[in-house]
Amino acid sequence: MPYPLKIALQSLWREKWINLLSMLTIAMGLLVISLVFSSLYNVGLFTRTLPEKFFIVAYLKDGLAENEIQKIVASIKASGPVEKVTYISKDEALRELKQSLKDAEYIVGGLDENPLNTLFPVSLKREAVGPEKVKELAGSLRKMNGIDDVQYGEKFLLSIDSVRTGMETIGLILMTVMISGVIFICYSTVKILFYRRKEEIETLKLLGATKTFIRTPFVIEGSVIGMAGGILSFAIALAFYFSVFSKLSATVPLMKTVVFPFDMFLLLPAVGLFLGVTGSLIALGRIRFE
Amino acid sequence: MITFEGVSKYYDTTTALRNITLSVGRGETIFVTGPSGAGKSTLLKLIYAAEFPDTGRVTVDEWQSDRRNGSNIPSLRRNIGIVFQDFRLLGNRNVYDNVALALRVRKVPEREVKAHVLDALKMVNLRHKTDSFPPALSGGEQQRVVIARAVVGDPIIVLADEPTGNLDPDTAAGIMRIFKEINARGTTIVIATHNRELFRDTGKRVFRLDNAAVASEERG
Numbered sequence: 021m022p023y024p025l026k027i028a029l030q031s032l033w034r035e036k037w038i039n040l041l042s043m044l045t046i047a048m049g050l051l052v053i054s055l056v057f058s059s060l061y062n063v064g065l066f067t068r069t070l071p072e073k074f075f076i077v078a079y080l081k082d083g084l085a086e087n088e089i090q091k092i093v094a095s096i097k098a099s100g101p102v103e104k105v106t107y108i109s110k111d112e113a114l115r116e117l118k119q120s121l122k123d124a125e126y127i128v129g130g131l132d133e134n135p136l137n138t139l140f141p142v143s144l145k146r147e148a149v150g151p152e153k154v155k156e157l158a159g160s161l162r163k164m165n166g167i168d169d170v171q172y173g174e175k176f177l178l179s180i181d182s183v184r185t186g187m188e189t190i191g192l193i194l195m196t197v198m199i200s201g202v203i204f205i206c207y208s209t210v211k212i213l214f215y216r217r218k219e220e221i222e223t224l225k226l227l228g229a230t231k232t233f234i235r236t237p238f239v240i241e242g243s244v245i246g247m248a249g250g251i252l253s254f255a256i257a258l259a260f261y262f263s264v265f266s267k268l269s270a271t272v273p274l275m276k277t278v279v280f281p282f283d284m285f286l287l288l289p290a291v292g293l294f295l296g297v298t299g300s301l302i303a304l305g306r307i308r309f310e
Numbered sequence: 311m312i313t314f315e316g317v318s319k320y321y322d323t324t325t326a327l328r329n330i331t332l333s334v335g336r337g338e339t340i341f342v343t344g345p346s347g348a349g350k351s352t353l354l355k356l357i358y359a360a361e362f363p364d365t366g367r368v369t370v371d372e373w374q375s376d377r378r379n380g381s382n383i384p385s386l387r388r389n390i391g392i393v394f395q396d397f398r399l400l401g402n403r404n405v406y407d408n409v410a411l412a413l414r415v416r417k418v419p420e421r422e423v424k425a426h427v428l429d430a431l432k433m434v435n436l437r438h439k440t441d442s443f444p445p446a447l448s449g450g451e452q453q454r455v456v457i458a459r460a461v462v463g464d465p466i467i468v469l470a471d472e473p474t475g476n477l478d479p480d481t482a483a484g485i486m487r488i489f490k491e492i493n494a495r496g497t498t499i500v501i502a503t504h505n506r507e508l509f510r511d512t513g514k515r516v517f518r519l520d521n522a523a524v525a526s527e528e529r530g
Contacts, residue, residue, distance in 0.1 A: 022420075023414050023420070031336075036403075220400055221413075222398075223386075223398045223400065224411070224415065225384075226358065226360065226387060226392060226394075226398065227387065227388075227392075227411060227412055227459075228384045228385065228386075228387035228388030228389075228413045228415050228416065229384060229414075229415040230381075230384050231380070231384075233414075233415055309359070309380055309381070309383040309384065
């Protein structure tokens, strides 16, 4: 066994309680990070599927000739990030209304003439579904000749956007805080181990040890603690998935839309390892011989 | 091998060494003596770069104190075996690992470490104590472990700071025999001691320090 690894393993065993405590704290920190990340992932997923359901409705003025309508369709298609324009005639619109009213069809039964407009539901390209772009597009549609009115869920779009932005901001702050926390735990653990072995390090320096020789066992210890924390958090996440999440998904309808990002949890040991190494290197700082 | 050129060292307002000029040849053994606080330990520390001169220059083989940097200090120290006054043994490692440490910092392959360590322990007559831990050893035994650690890497220089302090005369004589053996291999040896018995009739050069300066140079 290489000497630095042997020393690191000996120290990990000798200081097992402090190392265990650090490992548990790192595992909890990584779990919180994963939780926040999962929430952001789900919010992202939800907002990504939003464009498929979102459309702007353009209502046409009455009495337009067929060629005028075709011109409008062509203009709409040419006016930016439009995915699809569907044509619904006023008769079709009335038929759909009656269908949706079902038993209450009598509400529209007494009308002498069709009060509805010919309309175009305009679905947008995925990247265009944002408050600013939609508002801009709606504005340009309104200015077109033959279009009576344009409607879209402006408030809905704005609130979704602010919820997403808010969650992303809070999530990023939380993740930054937790990542710093995990690095700090690795930092303080290695710092404590370093101070406990200060005399040994001084002797090593006097015997001619290089900085790398002195640092390597500590970096190994930090990596092991970080990675063990990562593995533990992965195990907890896995246990949570099988004992709680999968059961909830099968029974609670809302949970069916929530996705458990399994691939991300697989990364936890590597993330732990990376944070462990980072914390150790910061803790060791500069080793001076003068 | 070792040269001091007008070296002075100060600690705040105290003068530890003043204008020291001396040189030690390759394969030579010299003694540095003087009362406590005369600057013997400081002189040794200047050789293994635990301290640096405030004025003047120390040269050890190719290393020069005024051209030091973070990487040439460890390589200088790997060329020197040090017998520390306070031993500096690691209490949580056994005798074998303490001695092996000097080889491991020199990146000697593990398969060669064992033979070298056992040879060094045999030389100091501690072959049977490989698995013991330093706190369980007597002062003389600990001193011999330190000597084994100092010589195991086959350094070009061995520095010994009061190597027989607090030891009985027989043990002290045994330790001096070990130094003689090491010197016979061509290793340069610098021994700092206040015990005149160690250099009496040796015929080696003795530098007597007093009041932070070289008061005399004579033959033992």
